[in-house]
Amino acid sequence: MKRSFLRTISQILGTILPNAYFKAWGGNPQIYQGKLKAFVAPILNCYACPSACVSCPAGSVQHFIALKAIPFYALGMIGAFGIMLGKATCGWICPFGFLQDLEFKLGRKIKLPHIKLPKWISYGRYIFLIGLVIIGPLLTIVPMIDDETGEVIVYENPETGKMEELFEPGLTTYCKFCPQGALQGGIPQVLLHPELKELLGRLFTTKMIFLGIFLLAFLMMKRPFCRGFCPVGAFLGLFNKVSLLQFSVDSSKCTKCRLCTYSCPVEHDIYKSPNSPDCNRCGACIDACKFGAISVTNIFSSVKTEIEEPVAT
């Protein structure tokens, strides 16, 4: 079976299975609250989606930081996937990645121009990870003030016996920007619960504008969101160099024809850096290479590398 076909099947399952709480669409006003929700899936899948039955890693990390708690559990869960598979979940099961792949194919079909993104765009996702997922929720934690006295409310912590300040939880700052949240959480929730319309304001409008811009960009660019804006991909990509799953390029076979780069959903030059944080591990390059230079391996195996030998005269 061809790898591209398998990947499409995997992406369809990756879109349906984490969102399989179909009761929510039949008028049940509650979002899924079962035990599966404790599972932090290594994909960008909004857990405000009515049918989402797993947690979003970016959302989970922000929620814990906003409560002044170190997100050990969420980081451990997503880190476990990263250590084993690197960024493979981005390439194989992420619903938002799948949407970008589909839209780009549609764009090619209707002959829209292909706009190539500069390499530096990949730094953007780290800015979003650090700025909006970590620092944003931290900076927005504020002390709780007593309305009458105007002083900070303090309480005695029963565990430590010390007086501590009460605080208002921080904001989930990345969620306020996230277009996947707007698409998967915002639009369906408002359609299912019209009473929410009264609460919508400038934030909802801004999110819809961001979503519109991205949906348009997906038609002409290869995975622009994954490359420049996704904090989940930024975190998972950090493991590509040390994960169990590794890619290798046999440079004695590689002719640097760049067929791999043209076929790559993120336009990565795999022959220059097989285990770069940019690579989504989708394997499109393996199918595209006519010389069999690229292969999947693991960190404990040996790989072929090129050596120069003196030419006999």
Place this chain on the structure above:
Amino acid sequence: MKDSKKRAFPLWRRGAFLFLVALAALFIAHGIELLDVEEILTNASILCLSCIGIG
């Protein structure tokens, strides 16, 4: 003339892999112990208003 030779991945990368496996296991175990599953579930079950665009 070019030829190819089999080489192992650098030792630091193998070591980092094993270290990170242990660290992730520790984080998950400590996270569950610290918060208990009920609390994790409660956090995950709150409807995120920021995601919807309210706030």
